[in-house]
Amino acid sequence: MRVRTEAKRESILETAAEVFMEMGFERASMSEIAARMGGSKATLYSYFPSKEELFFAVVHHKVGEEVEPAFQDLPSKADEEPRALLTRLGERLLVAVTAPEAIAVRRMVIAVASKSSIGQQFWQYGPQQLHDAMASYLERATEAGRLNVRDPSAAAQHILALFSSEIDWRWIFGLQNTFTRAEIKQAVARAVDVFLAAYGR
Incomplete structure (x- = not known):
């Protein structure tokens, strides 16, 4: 069972912010955010169920x-x-x-x-x-x-x-x-x- 942490959440938000700023909301994807984090989409979705919620x-x-x-x-x-x-x-x-x-x-x-x-x-x-x-x-x-x-x-x-x-x-x-x-x-x-x-x- 994955353990969610505040530090991990902060890291996701910082990475997502970079992707949204660079690519815009429409072009940004959960796959791109996960790739830049060096993690999996499953981990990303365990913190934020959708791109909208992450945004x-x-x-x-x-x-x-x-x-x-x-x-x-x-x-x-x-x-x-x-x-x-x-x-x-x-x-x-x-x-x-x-x-x-x-x-x-x-x-x-x-x-x-x-x-x-x-x-x-x-x-x-x-x-x-x-x-x-x-x-x-x-x-x-x-x-x-x-x-x-x-x-x-x-x-x-x-x-x-x-x-x-x-x-x-x-x-x-x-x-x-x-x-x-x-x-x-x-x-x-x-x-x-x-x-x-x-x-x-």
């Missing part, structure tokens, strides 16, 4: 581990001063999603979104969870008298879109692939200004 595990490994902690307890911070909280959150989010591997992942998803359910799964796996946590925070912050939000779901879409509004179009069209901390801080500061002009007290 989303890679996404979490490379992006989700940086983003999720900032959002997990967000609703509990409704009493905090919104500007400082949203600024910290926006900066952490943009640092994570503008990392080269994160941009490569999103490009892969965009490339196959019209041909498969990967786009929908990606939304449910990551962005939807961020949206839901943000909507819950905005509702509670309004109840606490910190904000003035009538539609938390729509406002959550607004702030998340504002965070990336100065960044996304640059990498989507290949105009810029790396972003400095200064660029991120400036983009987030302006996003929070616009959001609070609409929803602040």
